[in-house]
Amino acid sequence: MPLIIQKYGGTSVGSIDRINIVSERIAATYQAGNRLVVVVSAMTGETDRLLNLARQITLSPNQRETDMLISSGERVTSSLLAMALQNRGIPAQSFTGRQVGILTDNAHTQARIEQISADRLKDALAREIVPVVAGFQGINQVSDVTTLGRGGSDTTAVALAAALKADLCEIFTDVEGVYTTDPNVVSSARRLQKISYEEMLEMASLGAKVLHTRSVAFAMNYQIPVRVRSSFSDGEGTLVTEEDHEMEQEPVSGITCDKNQAKVTLIGVPDQPGIASKIFEALSRENMNVDMIIQNVGQEGLTDLSFTVPRGNADQAKEILSKLADAVGIKDVVLTERIAKVSIVGVGMRSHSGVAAKMFSRLAAEGINIMMISTSEIKISCVIHSKYTELAVRTLHEAFELGMKPTPNRKKT
Numbered sequence: 206m207p208l209i210i211q212k213y214g215g216t217s218v219g220s221i222d223r224i225n226i227v228s229e230r231i232a233a234t235y236q237a238g239n240r241l242v243v244v245v246s247a248m249t250g251e252t253d254r255l256l257n258l259a260r261q262i263t264l265s266p267n268q269r270e271t272d273m274l275i276s277s278g279e280r281v282t283s284s285l286l287a288m289a290l291q292n293r294g295i296p297a298q299s300f301t302g303r304q305v306g307i308l309t310d311n312a313h314t315q316a317r318i319e320q321i322s323a324d325r326l327k328d329a330l331a332r333e334i335v336p337v338v339a340g341f342q343g344i345n346q347v348s349d350v351t352t353l354g355r356g357g358s359d360t361t362a363v364a365l366a367a368a369l370k371a372d373l374c375e376i377f378t379d380v381e382g383v384y385t386t387d388p389n390v391v392s393s394a395r396r397l398q399k400i401s402y403e404e405m406l407e408m409a410s411l412g413a414k415v416l417h418t419r420s421v422a423f424a425m426n427y428q429i430p431v432r433v434r435s436s437f438s439d440g441e442g443t444l445v446t447e448e449d450h451e452m453e454q455e456p457v458s459g460i461t462c463d464k465n466q467a468k469v470t471l472i473g474v475p476d477q478p479g480i481a482s483k484i485f486e487a488l489s490r491e492n493m494n495v496d497m498i499i500q501n502v503g504q505e506g507l508t509d510l511s512f513t514v515p516r517g518n519a520d521q522a523k524e525i526l527s528k529l530a531d532a533v534g535i536k537d538v539v540l541t542e543r544i545a546k547v548s549i550v551g552v553g554m555r556s557h558s559g560v561a562a563k564m565f566s567r568l569a570a571e572g573i574n575i576m577m578i579s580t581s582e583i584k585i586s587c588v589i590h591s592k593y594t595e596l597a598v599r600t601l602h603e604a605f606e607l608g609m610k611p612t613p614n615r616k617k618t
């Protein structure tokens with residue numbers, strides 16, 4: 206019997222009505238002769254509501270307590286959905302992350318899954334029960350509850366799919382799948398029939414919100430086919446899968462933007478061995494996530510160095526470096542908050558030339574200045590002023606002809 210993992214996001218289970226509707230789909234999948242594990246998010250807005258309660262008590266809540274608090278949202282949904290399924294005569298049972306043996310590291314609010322025993326799930330499946338697992342959570346070595354980072358229920362689902370060697374992981378959301386870009390920004394954005402793991406991983410980490418980045422890494426490492434689809438329709442969604450020859454025919458598959466970044470520039474940095482390591486060690490000691498580092502050619506023994514950090518960490522980064530500045534001999538630390546990172550992603554870039562030139566010239570034609578550039582084999586990112594974000598995305602979407610009718614390589618297979 207095929208084993209399917211179905212994950213339902215916050216809007217899909219956002220009300221009692223929605224929970225009933227979703228239970229119908231689950232019942233139909235079960236009755237069609239599949240084995241099934243369901244993973245749920247908290248009801249829409251619930252995690253924010255809980256975080257807001259904490260903020261009314263303290264502006265810097267203890268991380269362990271935060272995890273105890275926000276893990277409860279998923280627990281509520283899992284029990285309600287199990288009841289709705291039981292109402293339909295489906296033998297369902299809710300489980301917390303702990304009960305299904307999800308062991309994580311100790312990084313509260315950003316924990317990584319280290320091991321999954323899944324014993325109780327295997328047992329439930331053997332007894333033809335439909336387990337409904339609270340997503341987003343696990344426990345650490347000492348059994349304290351941890352959470353996997355915002356959007357982490359996707360990762361619970363794909364990690365369980367890997368642990369149970371499932372045939373398919375379906376991620377149900379409120380959009381029809383993965384689009385060439387955000388349809389709210391570009392109305393001609395097109396749903397992709399399929400996308401490679403690698404492209405999806407880049408798109409997720411570059412700002413596409415449809416899947417939690419770590420869930421894609423799990424899917425790629427364990428070769429789990431993931432289908433992103435809507436729980437509000439019967440559309441087939443987008444299959445995230447292994448790269449195939451067809452995917453390489455177009456240079457660009459998707460465009461993302463991320464406004465949640467800030468740029469830090471260090472001016473007058475001594476151009477000597479060991480300085481960069483001092484700077485980035487100081488940041489990493491505080492778990493700061495640094496991206497897009499560029500250093501200018503040195504002149505007269507000094508150089509400038511810029512990098513990006515998540516917007517929420519910008520002030521802290523500036524503070525750390527201002528403290529370090531005197532000791533290391535940095536002249537000034539400048540923060541630019543109104544930036545956006547716009548990226549084009551596609552495995553076809555490996556075999557098409559002129560992609561970067563086209564991107565830069567189209568941005569230039571719109572009068573958009575590029576502050577930083579970074580590339581990998583399958584992506585090019587530019588940092589620009591945030592006021593040009595939508596214009597840049599629209600311009601590039603058109604330049605790479607992403608909004609056109611499905612091209613042959615995107616036809617149904």
Ligand code: ASP
Nearest residue numbers: 246247252355356357358
């Ligand atoms: N409820 C959590 C969040 O809002 C996790 C999730 O929905 O995936 O981030």
Ligand code: MG
Nearest residue numbers: 214356359415
């Ligand atoms: Mg999500």
